[in-house]
Structure formats: C-alpha cells, structure tokens
Amino acid sequence: MSAVLQNLVNQPYKHGFVTEIESDVAPKGLNEDIIRLISSKKNEPEWLLTFRLQAYEKWLSMKEPQWQNVKFPKIDYQSISYYSAPKPKKKLASMDEVDPELLRTFEKLGVPMHERAALAGVAVDVIFDSVSVATTYKEKLAEVGIIFCSISEAVRNHPELVKKYLGTVVPVGDNFYAALNSAVFTDGSFCYIPKGVKCPMDLSTYFRINTEGSGQFERTLIIAEEGASVSYLEGCTAPQFDTNQLHAAVVELIALDNAEIKYSTVQNWYAGDENGIGGIYNFVTKRGLAKGVNSRISWTQVETGSAITWKYPSCILRGENSVGEFYSVAVTNNLQQADTGTKMIHIGRNTRSTIISKSISAGRSNSSYRGLVRVTPTAENARNYSQCDSMLIGDQCGANTFPYIQVHNNSAKVEHEASTSKIGEDQLFYFMQRGIGTEEAVSMIINGFCKEVFQQLPMEFAVEATKLLSFKLEGSVG
Amino acid sequence: MIEQNSRTLLEVQDLHANVNGIEILKGVNLTIKSGEIHAIMGLNGSGKSTFAKVLAGHPAYEVTAGTILFNGQDLFDLKPEERARAGVFLAFQYPIEIPGVANNQFLRLAYNTVQSQRGKEELDPLEFDDFVREKMKLLEMNPDFLDRSVNEGFSGGEKKRNEILQMALLEPMLAILDETDSGLDIDALRIVANGVNQLANKDNAIILVTHYQRLLDYIVPDYVHVMEAGRIIKTSGKELAKELEARGYDWINAKSHHNATGVQV
Structure with missing residues (x-):
C-alpha cells in the first residue's frame, strides 16, 4: 500500500521551465538605496516612498517569527534581489504587442489569456515577475466604474484611493514579512468596486515568479464600497529552481456597509523535489476588514504548492452583523511543510464566522492548522463554528491542530470540531471490490473529503483544484 | 435452482490463509456451479468472513x-x-462510509468501470x-439515497440495501453476501432477500455467509456448509440449517471427531 502512496507522491512538477526574457534586475541586498531605487524605477510619489522607508525601519527592528511549526535554514535577506522587471521590447498598446515569448509562457502554464478570458468571462490581470504586463476587460469593467489594475498603475492614476487604504488593514509593522513586503513590494493588483456595484465577472490574477533568486513581494488591495460585491481569483504557479525562493505577499481587503468580498486562491508553487531541495517559501499576510454593517469577507484557499507555507488569511469583523469565512484545503507531500489557518477577530455585535479547514498530508510532509478565534468585549452575540479535519496518507507524515480561542464576552457561542482520518486499506478495498482502481479511488476519497471547500470555489477553479489534487497525489497510495 | 447444463464457476482446493501471521483458513474445499446458492454457516471466528474476503482479494489476508x-x-x-x-x-x-462522495457518483463510477471492462x-x-432508480425499486429504496454520501449516516439496514443495490448494478457471476x-x-x-432472489439466475451463483438460519427462510440455499476452525466440516442440503438452529453447533462438533482439537480463532 505505501509503495503506491510513494508513487503518487513522486510526480514531477509540471510547470518547471524558465522563460528567457531579459530581466532588469536590481543588485542583491536590501538597504535604503535599494528602496529608493525601486520607488524611483516606478516613479512613485513621495508619500509612498515614505511608507516604504517607515516599513523598512520597522523591519530592521523586527525578528523572524519562531512560533510556527516549520523548519528551514536561515534566510539571508542580503542575498536576495528585490527588483526584477521584464524589459518590454517596445511600449505596449494592446495584447497583440505583448512579447510572444511571454505569451508562450502563459500557454505553457495553461493560461491562454484572451481565449481563457473570453471563454470563461474572466478578466485576467497578469503579474509577471512583479510588473503588470497586460490587463484585459478593463473597459468593460470601467463601464460600471470598477477599477481593476496593477497597484503601480493605481498609484499613478488613483493615488487618493491607494493612499487612503494602503496599510490600513495590515500596518507596515504588522509582522516581519509584512514589514518587508511594505518596504519593497514591486507590484500586485488593485481593485475598487464602487458603491452598489456587483462586479459582473470573477476577477482573476495569475502570478508567476520567474527570475531565479528574485524574491516576489506582491501587494494586493481590494476595496468594496457600500453595497458592492466582488469575487476575486488568485492562481499561482512558479518554475523549478534548486534554490529556495521567498514569496512574502500582503493582501488587504476592505468591505464597507453591506459589501461582500470573496477571495479565492489556488496555489501551486514549486514545492521542492522529493528530497526537499528547492521550492518556494510562501510567507504571506492576508487580512480582510469587514468594516461596515452586514459586510462579508470570505477566504477560500487550495494550497498545494510551496516548500513552506506560512499563511493565515484573517477577518476583522468590526461592522455589526458582519460575517467572516475561511475555507481551506492544504495538501502537503514529500518534505513540504504547511502551517496555515486563520484569525477571526470579532469586534462588532452579532458577528459570525465559519472556519472549515481540511489538510491532507502524504510522504514525509507535515501540516498544521493554526487558528485564532477572538471575541472582544464589544462583540455581543458573536458566533463561531470551526471544523478542522486532517487526512493522512501513509505513515510518515504528520498533522497538527492548534486552535486558539479567546472569548471576552459571555454571550458568545464558539464551537470547534476536529478529526483525523487515514486513507485506510479497508476504504480502498471497498472501491476496488467495486472495480474501481486505486488512483481513481484516492482521487474520489480526497475530493469527497474536500467537498465543503471546493463547493465555495467558482466553477472553473473548482475543476482546476480537483485536477490539481489528483495530479499532486497521483501515485502516493497503493 | 440446480440446472442440468450448469458449469463450474468456483473451485476452491485446500485453501490456507493467514492474517497478521495467524492461520485462519486451514484447508477449505468448495465447488460451486452456476445457478447454485450456497450457505456457509458457523460460529464467530470459524473463518467464514475470512473466506469471503480472501475470495475478493483483501490485501490484509495472505494466502499460503x-x-x-x-x-x-x-x-x-x-x-x-x-x-x-x-x-x-x-x-x-x-x-x-465515504464522506463527501455522493452515492450516485460512486455507483456510476463502479458501474461504468465494470461495464467498460x-x-x-x-x-x-x-x-x-x-x-439506478429502476434498480432501487427492487429494494424499495428512497431516491434520497442517491444524493447522500456513500453509507455515511446510513442505518444498518440502509447500508445492507445499498450493498444489494450495487450487486443489482454490477450483475456479478459470483456474489458473496457476508452476513x-x-x-x-x-x-x-424480507426486502433484501427478495432483491437477492430476483437477481439469482441460472448463470450466476451466490454464497450466503451467515450465523443464522433466519435468512435461509427467505433465500433458500441448495447447499449448506458448516465451517469450523478454518475448514468446511459438513455439507448437506437446506435441511441442515434447520437442524443447526434446533440443535446448535455443538451437535456438529460432537459428530466430527477429526476437528475436536481444532483451534478456534
């Protein structure tokens, strides 16, 4: 049985190729000059440079967190290059003018932009090594007043919005990695949904880390005004290198009165090889502020890649009757490590939160759920329901659950359920006795296990996630 | 339902099998022809269920x-x-039980896999x-079953009906019904037995593994075998089951000296 499991685990990474595009790479290392260089390369206003420098100052005084249940060699932050931009051959006026090599990369990635966008009705803002290359569907979105662009563009064209909200949910000194991001972020997405507008399509961004040894520091900011709603999709893939790459992103969501933001991620970054060589260090700070009454923030994530995942998409439920949701599937294999979960901070009255976390561990990997539910004294009648299920494949992997519950209001109702199961011989035998082969059986069991989360994903993403999981665990059972 | 033109479907000779290094089956012999219904009776631990699992190929059992x-x-x-x-x-x-997997999805995958083969x-x-809805009528099952997760939260009776539904879908040549x-x-x-009776025909065969004679009032076997300590120690017609019910398994023990020292597992 474990031999089949082994095989499933040992699938080569499908997206491992490097695009040969001349990059404009900053010298390695981090200091004030580098930050000034990034800011000037991007022609940023003074206030943003100040923001960066403040963050850098905070960062200098901070230490890397040590509490997470993952192990990795010390990162040398002075050996990382903090800026890399593909050099466009000429100024781009339309998609047709995009570097054909770049387009081929997207093809290889399975992201044929125009076709995909047209077929699926998805507007794709493509991020390629920190600089936005092309944005589609912009006009259609602009008709209803939606701004969807790279954050650099937003800084140029809508500075008042960026200035008003940037760093308000994740302050510059929030944590070590967020501070680093705030100092050196190069690009990311910006999305603004005006009052009363329901975004007519799912907004989608594909990220890709392309230059060896260049860290990627994405910054995403999404604002839904009163009564607005948006569903945002983030998909990630990175090529294969022997060195570990750092990815320290920050995502901030702000939902005002009666607004709704749904943020879905399928993360399939390079996880390192079967001996744990290479792979992405994914240290991400994602946080949503349910600021207005009846607002709703919903995180859905399918985490299958990265050597190390350190990520806790959180909700601050400030508005009365606001709702926070976290649906997560984390799959680890080989020597991958994941420490992921969420924080639900209840501040407003009648706030509600739901946490559904599913972890699947195979090979010699280790997966931890770490979640905080805090009910502050002002949060009358707060409700939380948490469910954390772990599934183990084989006998060399591990799963942990670390729930933190802090209740400071007697009217709160907080529930937590946890379970651990194993794909067992008897379960597989049942399938086989009905003529179904091992791999199909495993795929069906896993998808069944993750169903509550997959149901939250938009259709195309759900299909992709299902395929990804089957691919990821192919050969790991039997 | 013994037919003149029946053919041998299953032929088991001197079968020995271990689980976790302990020998459970110690020389089982059994021949089954198409069109036949066989009952295998015996006490707990006599090896009946092990025999059923070995036939199906459960990986935990090692044939020696x-x-x-x-x-x-x-x-x-x-x-x-x-x-x-x-x-x-x-x-x-x-x-x-398979949480999150809809019964209809599971049934269809099994059905199509077997069909294509x-x-x-x-x-x-x-x-x-x-x-499948047509087949479910045979077992008086509520169509709700299709949307529920496979066996999850099913009552004992519902689970057993779901098993026989799968038998009805897959149309096996040899069906082994383990308790x-x-x-x-x-x-x-009554419903389950009725379903099984309707599925029995001259081309297939059925093995009923059971403790009790009760089932055999509804599904009438052609042969009854008594298993003890990993062997079939007695074979007879359907009347044997009645006799066992009336007199208990000790009655056979007393008659079969060759097995008096057999280790119960």
Whole structure:
C-alpha cells in the first residue's frame, strides 16, 4: 500500500521551465538605496516612498517569527534581489504587442489569456515577475466604474484611493514579512468596486515568479464600497529552481456597509523535489476588514504548492452583523511543510464566522492548522463554528491542530470540531471490490473529503483544484 | 435452482490463509456451479468472513497454500479490482462510509468501470439516474439515497440495501453476501432477500455467509456448509440449517471427531 502512496507522491512538477526574457534586475541586498531605487524605477510619489522607508525601519527592528511549526535554514535577506522587471521590447498598446515569448509562457502554464478570458468571462490581470504586463476587460469593467489594475498603475492614476487604504488593514509593522513586503513590494493588483456595484465577472490574477533568486513581494488591495460585491481569483504557479525562493505577499481587503468580498486562491508553487531541495517559501499576510454593517469577507484557499507555507488569511469583523469565512484545503507531500489557518477577530455585535479547514498530508510532509478565534468585549452575540479535519496518507507524515480561542464576552457561542482520518486499506478495498482502481479511488476519497471547500470555489477553479489534487497525489497510495 | 447444463464457476482446493501471521483458513474445499446458492454457516471466528474476503482479494489476508479457480481462471492472478470486473462481488458485512462522495457518483463510477471492462456501453449521468432508480425499486429504496454520501449516516439496514443495490448494478457471476442479514429487522430482511432472489439466475451463483438460519427462510440455499476452525466440516442440503438452529453447533462438533482439537480463532 505505501509503495503506491510513494508513487503518487513522486510526480514531477509540471510547470518547471524558465522563460528567457531579459530581466532588469536590481543588485542583491536590501538597504535604503535599494528602496529608493525601486520607488524611483516606478516613479512613485513621495508619500509612498515614505511608507516604504517607515516599513523598512520597522523591519530592521523586527525578528523572524519562531512560533510556527516549520523548519528551514536561515534566510539571508542580503542575498536576495528585490527588483526584477521584464524589459518590454517596445511600449505596449494592446495584447497583440505583448512579447510572444511571454505569451508562450502563459500557454505553457495553461493560461491562454484572451481565449481563457473570453471563454470563461474572466478578466485576467497578469503579474509577471512583479510588473503588470497586460490587463484585459478593463473597459468593460470601467463601464460600471470598477477599477481593476496593477497597484503601480493605481498609484499613478488613483493615488487618493491607494493612499487612503494602503496599510490600513495590515500596518507596515504588522509582522516581519509584512514589514518587508511594505518596504519593497514591486507590484500586485488593485481593485475598487464602487458603491452598489456587483462586479459582473470573477476577477482573476495569475502570478508567476520567474527570475531565479528574485524574491516576489506582491501587494494586493481590494476595496468594496457600500453595497458592492466582488469575487476575486488568485492562481499561482512558479518554475523549478534548486534554490529556495521567498514569496512574502500582503493582501488587504476592505468591505464597507453591506459589501461582500470573496477571495479565492489556488496555489501551486514549486514545492521542492522529493528530497526537499528547492521550492518556494510562501510567507504571506492576508487580512480582510469587514468594516461596515452586514459586510462579508470570505477566504477560500487550495494550497498545494510551496516548500513552506506560512499563511493565515484573517477577518476583522468590526461592522455589526458582519460575517467572516475561511475555507481551506492544504495538501502537503514529500518534505513540504504547511502551517496555515486563520484569525477571526470579532469586534462588532452579532458577528459570525465559519472556519472549515481540511489538510491532507502524504510522504514525509507535515501540516498544521493554526487558528485564532477572538471575541472582544464589544462583540455581543458573536458566533463561531470551526471544523478542522486532517487526512493522512501513509505513515510518515504528520498533522497538527492548534486552535486558539479567546472569548471576552459571555454571550458568545464558539464551537470547534476536529478529526483525523487515514486513507485506510479497508476504504480502498471497498472501491476496488467495486472495480474501481486505486488512483481513481484516492482521487474520489480526497475530493469527497474536500467537498465543503471546493463547493465555495467558482466553477472553473473548482475543476482546476480537483485536477490539481489528483495530479499532486497521483501515485502516493497503493 | 440446480440446472442440468450448469458449469463450474468456483473451485476452491485446500485453501490456507493467514492474517497478521495467524492461520485462519486451514484447508477449505468448495465447488460451486452456476445457478447454485450456497450457505456457509458457523460460529464467530470459524473463518467464514475470512473466506469471503480472501475470495475478493483483501490485501490484509495472505494466502499460503491452495488454489482457487474462478470461471477456469486462477483467481490469484487477478488484483481485487480485476476480480470485481471479472464478476466477483462481495456484499460487505460492514460497508465502508465515504464522506463527501455522493452515492450516485460512486455507483456510476463502479458501474461504468465494470461495464467498460466487459465491453459494454457506459451511461452518462442522466441515463444512469434513470437506470439506478429502476434498480432501487427492487429494494424499495428512497431516491434520497442517491444524493447522500456513500453509507455515511446510513442505518444498518440502509447500508445492507445499498450493498444489494450495487450487486443489482454490477450483475456479478459470483456474489458473496457476508452476513448481509445481521442488523436487519424483519421487514428489511424480507426486502433484501427478495432483491437477492430476483437477481439469482441460472448463470450466476451466490454464497450466503451467515450465523443464522433466519435468512435461509427467505433465500433458500441448495447447499449448506458448516465451517469450523478454518475448514468446511459438513455439507448437506437446506435441511441442515434447520437442524443447526434446533440443535446448535455443538451437535456438529460432537459428530466430527477429526476437528475436536481444532483451534478456534
């Protein structure tokens, strides 16, 4: 049985190729000059440079967190290059003018932009090594007043919005990695949904880390005004290198009165090889502020890649009757490590939160759920329901659950359920006795296990996630 | 239902099998022809369920000696899923729960896998839905079953009906019903037995593994075998079951000296 499991685990990474595009790479290392260089390369206003420098100052005084249940060699932050931009051959006026090599990369990635966008009705803002290359569907979105662009563009064209909200949910000194991001972020997405507008399509961004040894520091900011709603999709893939790459992103969501933001991620970054060589260090700070009454923030994530995942998409439920949701599937294999979960901070009255976390561990990997539910004294009648299920494949992997519950209001109702199961011989035998082969059986069991989360994903993403999981665990059972 | 032109479907010779290094089966011999219904009775631990699982190829059981021919083919050459596709079906004593997997999805995958292996047409979800609903009538099952997760939260009786539904879908040549009567109330027993009787025909064969004679009032076997300490120690017609019910298994023990020292496992 474990031999089949082994095989499933040992699938080569499908997206491992490097695009040969001349990059404009900053010298390695981090200091004030580098930050000034990034800011000037991007022609940023003074206030943003100040923001960066403040963050850098905070960062200098901070230490890397040590509490997470993952192990990795010390990162040398002075050996990382903090800026890399593909050099466009000429100024781009339309998609047709995009570097054909770049387009081929997207093809290889399975992201044929125009076709995909047209077929699926998805507007794709493509991020390629920190600089936005092309944005589609912009006009259609602009008709209803939606701004969807790279954050650099937003800084140029809508500075008042960026200035008003940037760093308000994740302050510059929030944590070590967020501070680093705030100092050196190069690009990311910006999305603004005006009052009363329901975004007519799912907004989608594909990220890709392309230059060896260049860290990627994405910054995403999404604002839904009163009564607005948006569903945002983030998909990630990175090529294969022997060195570990750092990815320290920050995502901030702000939902005002009666607004709704749904943020879905399928993360399939390079996880390192079967001996744990290479792979992405994914240290991400994602946080949503349910600021207005009846607002709703919903995180859905399918985490299958990265050597190390350190990520806790959180909700601050400030508005009365606001709702926070976290649906997560984390799959680890080989020597991958994941420490992921969420924080639900209840501040407003009648706030509600739901946490559904599913972890699947195979090979010699280790997966931890770490979640905080805090009910502050002002949060009358707060409700939380948490469910954390772990599934183990084989006998060399591990799963942990670390729930933190802090209740400071007697009217709160907080529930937590946890379970651990194993794909067992008897379960597989049942399938086989009905003529179904091992791999199909495993795929069906896993998808069944993750169903509550997959149901939250938009259709195309759900299909992709299902395929990804089957691919990821192919050969790991039997 | 013994037919003149029946052929040998299963031939088990001197079968020995271990689980966790302990020998459970110690020389089972059994021949089954198409069209026949066989009951295997015996106390807990006599090896009945082990025999059923060995036939189906459960990986936890190691065959140490003996042969099994199924339809003239060496059964040990086939993996569990290949045996299923070739027509060996086991109705589980404890059907497994599979959270999140809809019953109709599971049933259709099993059905289509077996169909395609047999060179027959697969059904799309809509066609299958009609097909399975028809089969469910046989077992007086509520269509709600299709949308629920496989066996999850099913009562004992519902699980057993779901097993027989799978038998009805997969149309096996050899169906092994492992204690299908346990946990059934009298109405459910009648329904399940009725379903099995309708599925029995001259081309297939059924093995009923059971403790009790009760099931055999509804599904009448051609042969009754008594198993003890990993061997079949007595074979007779259907009247044997009645006699066992009346006199208990000790009655056989007293008669079969060769097995008096047999270790109960």
